[in-house]
Amino acid sequence: MKKKTDVVIIGGGVVGTSIAYNLAKNGVTDVVVVERDTLSCGSTGRCAGGVRQQWSEPSNVRLARASIDIFKRFREEMGRDIGLVEGGYLLCAHTDEEAERFKETVAMQREVGADVRIVTPEEMRDITPYLNADGMILGAYCPDDCHGDPFQTTQGYAENAKRLGVDIELHTEVTAIKKKGRRATAVVTNRGEIECNWVVNAAGGYSAEVGAMAGVDIPTKSYRHQIAVTEPIRRIQEPLIVDFCVNIYFCQTAHGSFLAGYGDDTEKPGHNVRSTWQFLQEISRRLTALVPALRDISVVRQWAGLYNMSPDAQPILGKVSDEVENFICAVGFSGHGFMLAPITGVLMAELITYGETRTLPIDGLSIKRFEGGVRSAEANVV
Amino acid sequence: MIETEILVIGGGPAGLCAAVEAAEHGAKVLLLDDKDVLGGQLIKQTHRFFGSQQQYAGVRGIDIAGILIRNAEKFGVELMPGATVTAIYDDGVVLAAAADRTIKIRPEKMVVATGAYENTLAFPNCDLPGVYGAGAVQTLMNVNGVAPGERVLMVGAGNIGLIVTYQLLQAGIRVAAIVEAADKVGGYYVHANKIRRLGVPILLRHTVKYALGKDGVEGAVIVRLDDKFRPVTGTERALDVDTICLAVGLTPLTELLWNAGCEMKYVSQLGGHVAWHDEDMRTSRGDIYVAGDASGIEEASSAMIEGKVAGLNAAYMLKRDTGLTSEVREERLKNYHDQLYRLRRGPFGEKARVGKSVLTGAPMPAAGPIESTPHSDATFSKGARVVIECEQNIPCNPCEATCPHGAITVGDDIVNYPVLDPARCNACGICVVNCPGLALFVINRDYSETETEIMLPYEFLPLPNKGDRVDAFDRKGNFACRATVSRVIKSKKFDRTALVSLVVEDKYADVVRSFRVNGGQKTERTEKAAGDVPDDMDTVICVCEDVTRRQIEEAIDRDGARSIDEIKRLLRCGMGPCQGKTCQRLIMQILSRKLNRNIEEFKPQTYRGPMKPVPLGLLAKANNEEKD
Known part of the structure; x- marks a missing residue:
């Protein structure tokens, strides 16, 4: 392991490896990614892999749109198939109030440039014939949205970063961050110390803990979210479907299995990623209610991961210059780290390479936005 | 939600014994098994078991299952076959799935007796239909009554490979050969002898190299191995078989224990990862006990005793006072540990003896001196008596236990060789029927001036008739001579093992050890072209x-x-x-x-x-x- 480097990235998930790859692409190749276990062993490897533009906050829509372009070029650029299912996203509305809100956000999303439209229950059935749309008033459909395989994506970033000269140190746990004045000077790990010019916090579910090592108070909290996966069947569903009322999202992966999950509002923050029988039963009820044809299909596994929630459910990106001027955060993705990772990598690499982002502005996503409370929170979280 | 005091997961020998033991001491016990028929692997075992009377030695596995199930019913164990435990959750809830419902159970203590699963071998075309695990072949034949194929290559000469080969032969299926990578038979020699004399070659230092066929197995290419287990080029041989049966060992089935967060340890002598457990069979998670193959690969006899230890301790540790006193517990435990010690004393118990000691860090119990010479004596020249061809220190004593005349002695130490007192033996043949290894024969040298009568155990159908002329074979399955059937004894008491006596010329008295009624297993191996090497x-x-x-x-x-x-x-x-x-x-x-x-x-x-x-x-x- 290097003793001295330019950039240390903490976290070998999709965000950390994406930043590493983009840095190297910009010519910043003296980079070390430290991961305490193995690639994508945290939230990345536990997520469903959805990629959507249908957000209530314009900045989220912009980030997601930019990410989708990268996802669709991924195979060409990185030489790895990430099992992308370009089947869109379908959001379901059950109440008049929800329908109104959908119409408003769709208008905003269209303004930002997303190809989203309101669809009737009949159209929803055309899009995905096995959906039980009874009681639904309308849907919001974006055919451009997609879902992919988080493991392959992370592997693609990691192997290309390595090809360009980045070091990825697995089984390397960060235990402290050394500082001198307002600068982080070194990252201390169980395998030794790395002196560096930049420290990037891409620690996912442990972002606040890593922040604390640098003396930075990051207002994120981690919450357990569970997922169940079925045996594979022939393709019967293209879009990833989200139903806020029922509280569920589910998709059929490229492999043919169905993935389904929901967030439990009663969860307390923490790092527990053990599974529960209550979730298994409840997700089965919700999923079979919406797609009755799945009744005889079997669940083969269940697991849990962490949503690293920020106060407004939007990521915290960029410098935290007041406390530590060379400490960069790419945290608090609030369950949407996978889909925002491609653009996050581009932006964080630009920030380190050029001192500013060039593709998109990120001022609104700075940690400073929480001074004086949360102004506008992302509503489309599931 | 079902509330119970003790949940036993697995209805094989270990689980059933654990349930019976706990229920006998007043605990409320629920037992779940994923199969519709309880008994675990016992229900596929048509052979008589080794061990001592306490572990039902001499009784066929399938009948032991019946005895254990009846015991469980007698003591009020609630039995739930056809329910698979799918996970043990952190809140102590156990989820199980049956055909038409799921079941949730909240037990105070659990005994995990989930057994083992079969190891497999990877070779080209091993995914073709017709490549089976030995357990699957047993299930097909002995549970479902379906022949897996017509011509079989058996891979592995451990006890399972040997026993399943014998069962295949009994079912009228041809076994082309057994290949074994090691330089010696791993299972009991008595099992190996049973099939050798029926004409099945055991090829040591051989393995399967690849399977032939496109939509199913059409042949198997075998190859010789050098002393470092590397294939010797040029020794390939294609056998004309439609089934390849893999009997290459077992691994403890421990997924529930991993899932439940028990401390796990890899112990090669026990077959892989097992949950750490103490002498009481208790794991690092105090509420979970283990028993049987799930706690380390061994025989059914020791699985039963481990089950009793686990069941007894789980019952004793219940919050409620079930009336089980510490004196009773200690007395029983002493007895069970003594039985385990005796079973594990011989060479076949070494793995378990070493493995359990590696696991717990406790010193290995001394094996003590073991007799090293068999007492077989076939050199007598007059009269009739039994000849014992038992050549290993197997923990087993039905010959002693069933002899009505006290003519055979094994002694307390059941790994000892049986000793015959010729003066007491009246050549009745009871021991011949009851020997699980079919290793006893009665030789009557006085049948006539020139002829000897040999009484053999026989477990094939159809039975011959008195007066039939049959082909008689030596211990390796080679033709020895023609023989005349002089007696056929069937009895309910003999439990499906018949005694058949053959009359041969005197010079064949120590040669002939089997016969065939009409053809049966042919000794020749049909070989075929090897095809392209995958x-x-x-x-x-x-x-x-x-x-x-x-x-x-x-x-x-x-x-x-x-x-x-x-x-x-x-x-x-x-x-x-x-x-x-x-x-x-x-x-x-x-x-x-x-x-x-x-x-x-x-x-x-x-x-x-x-x-x-x-x-x-x-x-x-x-x-x-x-x-x-």
Whole structure:
């Protein structure tokens, strides 16, 4: 392991490896990614892999749109198939109030440039014939949205970063961050110390803990979210479907299995990623209610991961210059780290390479936005 | 939600004995098994068991299952066959799935007696239909009454390979050969002798190289191995078989224990990873006990005793006073540990003896001196008496126990060789019937001036008739002479083993040890053309997800994967319905070889419930019912 480097990235998930790859692409190749276990062993490897533009906050829509372009070029650029299912996203509305809100956000999303439209229950059935749309008033459909395989994506970033000269140190746990004045000077790990010019916090579910090592108070909290996966069947569903009322999202992966999950509002923050029988039963009820044809299909596994929630459910990106001027955060993705990772990598690499982002502005996503409370929170979280 | 004091997971010999023991001492016990018929592997075992009377020695496995089930019913154990435990959750709830419902149980203590699963071998075309595990072959034949094929190659000469070969022959199926990679038979020699004299060759230092066929097995190419287990080029031989049966060992089935967070340890002598447990069979999670193969691969006899130890201790540790006093517990435990000690004393108990000591760190119990010379004596020249051809220190004593004249002595130490007192033997043949190894014969040298009568145990149909002329064979299955059947004795008491006496010329008295009524197993091996040699890199390692050796080696070489979990994430191997039970050991072997590290350094993949696929509809139904 290097003793001295330019950039240390903490976290070998999709965000950390994406930043590493983009840095190297910009010519910043003296980079070390430290991961305490193995690639994508945290939230990345536990997520469903959805990629959507249908957000209530314009900045989220912009980030997601930019990410989708990268996802669709991924195979060409990185030489790895990430099992992308370009089947869109379908959001379901059950109440008049929800329908109104959908119409408003769709208008905003269209303004930002997303190809989203309101669809009737009949159209929803055309899009995905096995959906039980009874009681639904309308849907919001974006055919451009997609879902992919988080493991392959992370592997693609990691192997290309390595090809360009980045070091990825697995089984390397960060235990402290050394500082001198307002600068982080070194990252201390169980395998030794790395002196560096930049420290990037891409620690996912442990972002606040890593922040604390640098003396930075990051207002994120981690919450357990569970997922169940079925045996594979022939393709019967293209879009990833989200139903806020029922509280569920589910998709059929490229492999043919169905993935389904929901967030439990009663969860307390923490790092527990053990599974529960209550979730298994409840997700089965919700999923079979919406797609009755799945009744005889079997669940083969269940697991849990962490949503690293920020106060407004939007990521915290960029410098935290007041406390530590060379400490960069790419945290608090609030369950949407996978889909925002491609653009996050581009932006964080630009920030380190050029001192500013060039593709998109990120001022609104700075940690400073929480001074004086949360102004506008992302509503489309599931 | 079912509330119970003790939940026993697994209805094989260990689980049933645990349940009976706990219930006998007043505990409320529920037993679940994933199969519709209780008894575990016992229900497939048509042979008589070894061991001592306390472990039902001399009784056929299938009948032991019946005895244990009746005991469980007698003591009020609630039996729930056809219910698979799918996970043990952190809140202590155990979820199980039956055909038409899911079941949730909240037990105070659990005994995990889930047994083992079969190891497999990876060779080109091993994913063809017609390649079976020995357990599957037994299930097909002995539970479902279906012949797996017509011509079989058996891989592995441990007890399972030998026993299943015998069962195949009994079912009228041809066994071309047994191949065994080691330089000696791993199972009991008495089992090996049973099939050798029926004409099945046991090829030591041989293995299967690849299977032939396109849509199913059409042949098997076998190859000789050198003393480092490397195939010797040029020794390949194609056998004309339609079935390849793998009997290459067992691995403890511990996924529930991993899932429940028990401390696990790799102990090669016990067959792989097992839950750490103490002498009371208690794991690091105080509420979970283990017993039987799940706690280390051994025989059914010791599984039963371990079950009793686990059941007794689980009952004793209940919050409620069941009336089980510490004196009774200690007395019983002493007895059970003594039985285990005796079973594990001989050479066949060594693995368990060493393994359990490695596991707990406790000193290994001394084996003590063991007799080293068999007492077989066939040199007598006059009269009639039994000849004992028992040549290993097997823990077994039905010959002594059933002899009505006290003519055979094994003694307290059941791994000793039986000793015959010729003066007491009246050549009745009772011991011949009851020997689980079919290793006793009665020789009557006075049949006539020139002829000897040999009484053999016979477990094939049809039985010959008195006066029939039959082909008689030597111990290796070679034709010796023609013989005349002089007696056929069937009796209910003999439990399906007949006694058949043959009359042969005197010179064949110590040669002839088997016969065939009409043809039966032929000794010749039909060989066929070897065909194109398939590429071993195309061998399918993960059958659920169709992952080849090439893909796994690339994941290690190119993608830098260094653990099972990393390979799983890249290739999906282990994500299928079997959750890696089949491929994991093979992948560990590949990792170990490529990275030059010991196999125990590799942790199995993270086990996640449900351990067996459960239909969404069943889970949904359970939830709806709770809401109503």
